[in-house]
Amino acid sequence: MSKTAVVCGGGGFIGSHLVKRLKGEGYWVRAVDIKEQAFSPTVADEYILGDLRDAEIAKRAVTGVEEVYQLAADMGGMGFISGENDSEIMHNSTMINLNIADAARETGTKKLFYSSSACIYPQRNQQDPDNPMCREDSAYPAEPDSEYGWEKLFGERLFKTYGRHHNLDVKIARFHNVFGPEGTWQGGREKAPAALCRKVAQAPEGSTIEVWGKGDQTRSFLYIDECLEGVRHLMESGFGGPVNIGSEEMISINDLARMVIGISGKNLNLVNVEGPEGVRGRNSDNTLIRAKLNWAPSQPLRLGMERTYEWVAAQVKAQIKQTAAAV
Numbered sequence: 001m002s003k004t005a006v007v008c009g010g011g012g013f014i015g016s017h018l019v020k021r022l023k024g025e026g027y028w029v030r031a032v033d034i035k036e037q038a039f040s041p042t043v044a045d046e047y048i049l050g051d052l053r054d055a056e057i058a059k060r061a062v063t064g065v066e067e068v069y070q071l072a073a074d075m076g077g078m079g080f081i082s083g084e085n086d087s088e089i090m091h092n093s094t095m096i097n098l099n100i101a102d103a104a105r106e107t108g109t110k111k112l113f114y115s116s117s118a119c120i121y122p123q124r125n126q127q128d129p130d131n132p133m134c135r136e137d138s139a140y141p142a143e144p145d146s147e148y149g150w151e152k153l154f155g156e157r158l159f160k161t162y163g164r165h166h167n168l169d170v171k172i173a174r175f176h177n178v179f180g181p182e183g184t185w186q187g188g189r190e191k192a193p194a195a196l197c198r199k200v201a202q203a204p205e206g207s208t209i210e211v212w213g214k215g216d217q218t219r220s221f222l223y224i225d226e227c228l229e230g231v232r233h234l235m236e237s238g239f240g241g242p243v244n245i246g247s248e249e250m251i252s253i254n255d256l257a258r259m260v261i262g263i264s265g266k267n268l269n270l271v272n273v274e275g276p277e278g279v280r281g282r283n284s285d286n287t288l289i290r291a292k293l294n295w296a297p298s299q300p301l302r303l304g305m306e307r308t309y310e311w312v313a314a315q316v317k318a319q320i321k322q323t324a325a326a327v
Contacts, residue, residue: 004065006030008052008100009072010044011037013183014115014175014227018069019044021228032061033072039182053092058099059106067235068112070100070159086147097155105166112168113235114159116242118176118282119149126279129218129252135285136174136242145279156242163240171234176246176284180224180304181311192253193221193260193305197312200260203268209261212275215254220247220283223304226297230289239292246284247297253277259302263309 005022009015010031016038022029023043031037031044034051050057052072062068074085074092097114104112118134122143125133144150156172163170179193186198199209222245230245251259254270261268286296 002026002028003067004028004030005067005069006032006061006065007044007069007071008032008058008061008096009070010042010047011035012071013180014178014224015069015071016040016042016182017180017224018071018228018231021232025232030061030065032057038184052099053095055099055102058096059103062100062103062109063107066110068100068104068109069115069231070097070113071115072096072100073115089148090151093151094154097158101158101162104168105162109168111171111235112159112163113171113173113231114155116156116172116174117149117152118174118244118246118284119146120144120153120156120174121149121282123279126281129216129281132218132250132279132281132283133285134176134244134283136244136288139242160240170240171237172241172243173231173234173245174242175222175227176244176282177219177221178224178227179221180308183224183308185312185315192219192256193308194312196257196260197305197309198316200257200264200266200268200309201313201316203266206267208269208271209257210273210275211253211257211270212273213253213277215257215270215272216252217277217279218250218252218281218283219256220250221256221301221304222247222284222297223299223301223307226299230293230295230297233293233295237293243289243292244284244286245289245297246286247299247301248284248286249301250281250283251301256305259305260309263302263306264313 007015011033029044030046032048074089121134123145159170184190185194290296
């Protein structure tokens with residue numbers, strides 16, 4: 001008999017890829033999301049189109065499965081989590097987490113994975129773009145730079161508490177800027193890799209693209225396949241986390257933009273404009289994941305960016321063609 005799992009947020013970027021990964025491993029998979037899967041048909045055995053802020057939907061989601069992957073959240077890139085949407089983010093994601101935690105307790109879930117974020121790390125440790133501190137034990141005293149980070153930190157504590165009190169095997173990973181094909185690439189919720197790929201794909205030869213902030217702020221970015229590999233290693237381990245799942249290949253946003261331009265083959269220039277940029281530096285520290293899981297991400301950033309640019313450029317081309325046909 002195959003293993004059974006539910007992916008909460010299974011219509012989203014990471015969730016839809018996780019559904020495919022679990023199906024490939026022989027799982028029976030249920031996916032739950034407030035929206036249909038965006039860019040390709042779901043491969044889930046069952047797809048519940050429903051709002052996990054509704055306790056009944058949450059209970060229906062987790063009933064009858066052994067493993068729960070809680071990825072559902074109200075979130076997006078820096079343009080979305082930088083202030084104006086704070087109350088919705090806090091309210092919606094917290095309601096989802098509470099409902100999933102209660103439903104898992106009531107229905108006898110065996111394992112529960114929670115996707116936290118590198119945004120939980122203290123702002124004070126991320127002021128130097130060349131030397132950020134994102135080691136797992138540096139999370140406290142807590143000082144995230146955004147309400148999104150505070151909400152994720154509360155989620156960690158919520159699920160850990162339910163694990164202790166209700167005999168749930170809880171696993172927590174702090175994701176660091178996951179990217180890849182079939183992710184949001186326009187509309188305001190997209191993250192930096194997809195946004196830069198879109199800007200470059202749309203830019204005429206010899207023109208410029210805009211980069212928010214000074215562009216010297218640093219980040220590391222993790223390709224979706226390695227993210228899923230880390231999740232599966234964690235779920236099959238005896239370790240609960242929290243643990244970073246991210247790349248240690250740090251790059252400035254300006255250099256990431258230059259990388260995308262190089263991949264495109266276009267002759268473009270950068271212009272830095274005012275916009276949200278978050279902390280000055282953030283990079284995954286993979287000491288703990290190597291020690292506990294004997295594994296860490298290793299794929300070069302450029303390889304993932306090449307695949308992502310190819311996919312985003314195809315979306316841009318299709319959109320232009322569709323617009324022209326409509327005219």
